[in-house]
Amino acid sequence: MDYLITKWKIWYNSLDVNHDGTISMEDVEESRQKFTSLHHLAADQGKKVEKNFEEWWNKYIFRGKTGNISQDEFVDALKKQFSADKAKFVNEMTECFNTFFDVIDTNKDRSISEDEFLIAFKAYGHENVALDSKFFQAYNPIDGLVPLRKIVESWIQFVTSEDSSITDVVKNAFEAGV
Numbered sequence: 181m182d183y184l185i186t187k188w189k190i191w192y193n194s195l196d197v198n199h200d201g202t203i204s205m206e207d208v209e210e211s212r213q214k215f216t217s218l219h220h221l222a223a224d225q226g227k228k229v230e231k232n233f234e235e236w237w238n239k240y241i242f243r244g245k246t247g248n249i250s251q252d253e254f255v256d257a258l259k260k261q262f263s264a265d266k267a268k269f270v271n272e273m274t275e276c277f278n279t280f281f282d283v284i285d286t287n288k289d290r291s292i293s294e295d296e297f298l299i300a301f302k303a304y305g306h307e308n309v310a311l312d313s314k315f316f317q318a319y320n321p322i323d324g325l326v327p328l329r330k331i332v333e334s335w336i337q338f339v340t341s342e343d344s345s346i347t348d349v350v351k352n353a354f355e356a357g358v
């Protein structure tokens with residue numbers, strides 16, 4: 181499970197939006213505010229997105245904890261769930277990233293454009309546009325678009341696959357500095 185644990189730690193770090201070393205409500209606030217303002221969302225749509233963000237963080241990241249969660253707590257929770265029932269874990273992660281990228285796909289065309297991708301990563305505190313853009317290009321976009329499915333699958337692989345012989349675009353991107 182070492183390989184997975186390495187990746188779960190990367191996932192945890194990627195969600196530390198304000199880079200203070202821990203995941204707290206401040207990261208939720210910062211990510212959703214940036215996301216809403218970068219997309220210039222209208223008030224009602226902004227409200228919906230803010231609610232979606234909070235529900236997602238609570239369900240998949242804080243997992244019943246309130247206020248903040250340490251990297252150890254996060255990794256332990258995933259470890260327990262993965263060990264208890266791998267199929268259920270994969271289902272939950274599928275739902276997790278379906279929900280996540282459904283919000284990121286703001287124009288609802290079931291594709292992620294480079295703009296949508298860059299805004300999402302910026303909102304999550306990954307401000308290096310050159311690296312974010314390289315990450316997007318790793319999905320081999322066609323006419324500037326990547327099917328939502330393809331991105332969701334790469335994240336499911338990232339958090340559930342124990343096979344280190346398969347190229348992991350998400351892991352590679354974060355290790356390259358995203």
Ligand SMILES: [Ca+2]
Binds near residue numbers: 196199201203206207
């Ligand atoms: Ca933080």
Ligand SMILES: [Ca+2]
Binds near residue numbers: 285286289291293
């Ligand atoms: Ca889209």
